[in-house]
Amino acid sequence: MVRRKGHLPISKSFPKRVLAERWARELEAQIDAGRYRDTRLAEKTPLSSLLTRYEQEITPHREPSSHVPEKSRLKTLKGFFGDYMAAGTSSEHVVHYVRHRLASVSSDAVRKELQLLSDLFDCARAMWGLPAVNPVPDARRIVRKLRLLEPINRRTRRLRPGEYEKIRKARHRQVTVINQLALFAIETGLRRGELVCARLEYVHHDTLDVPRSKTDWITGRRGRVVPLSGLARAIAKSLPKRKDGLLFGLQPRSMTQAFARLCAGAKIEDLHLHDLRHEAISRWFEMGFSIPEVATMSGHADWRSLKIYTQIDPRRLAARLGG
Secondary structure, three states: OEOOOOOOOEOOOOOOHHHHHHHHHHHHHHHHHOOOOOOHHHHHOEHHHHHHHHHHHOHHHOOHHHHHHHHHHHHHHHHHHOOOEHHHOOHHHHHHHHHHHHOOOOHHHHHHHHHHHHHHHHHHHHOOOOOOOOOHHHHHHHHHHHOOOOOOOOOOOOOOOOHHHHHHHOOOOOOOOHHHHHHHHHHHOOOHHHHHHOEHHHEOOOEEEEOOOOOHHHHOOOOEEEEOOHHHHHHHHHOOOOOOOEOOOOOHHHHHHHHHHHHHHOOOOOOOOOHHHHHHHHHHHHOOOOHHHHHHHHOOOOHHHHHHOOOOOHHHHHHHHOO
16 A cells, blocks of 8 residues: 555555566655546546536536537537547547548538547546546547548638628518628628627727627737618617517527528528628628727637638639739
């Protein structure tokens, strides 16, 4: 038995005294050098309990719009890894999970699930004191070598000729503000969650207050102020006033579903609500706004993130070159 201050007693049986003494010396040296990891707790902790704890303690601090998809991913991970122990989960197990999931979902979906699993192990070690090794980084290297995942599919969809008018003139069986919302999104570049929370009181003469932004935890700021174009101001004024003070009064899922119905009725293919943010940011760059100016309007914390949302139309560049 080895006893060291700050560590629980560690014991092991050997057939010979000399082997026990050698093990004790090596273990004491590891403890003194700070290299020893006591995995006994991790060996007794199932991943199912960690996944449940993650959902209870970490997920509520995410953006509200991400709660439902994250809970779905946690449920999927629990279904596969639920009986695994934290210390017994290896990179080989994770690679097997990747192969299993690719039979039913896309590579991008698997990447998000791997990121969540990696976050789980990091939280277990850093926040909950569980000495478990994160197997995901090694698994990712193996997955890359085996080329199991397709390249990252970043959407570059922008509005095609005639689609703006289709969105503006689309007709519906029931009264809805989805047309105005879509045009407002193109003018302001707001995220879905920001459109959900937009209120009439936040609209001023030529600006819109966004009290809470997705990147506040990175920038240290609280929200941002978005400039409004003439059309954006006109749309805000034309909307019927609601008792709850919201501009549009649609919840995240309802907003996405309403836009999907609009596109289906207008015969617009493969256009997502979030693509309108791509359209807005690309338009701002084509207007000649600088990177800091566009980042101020879009709420991006750095250029690397902003670049993903920027799809410049080569035809516009050709027109500027002239000749």
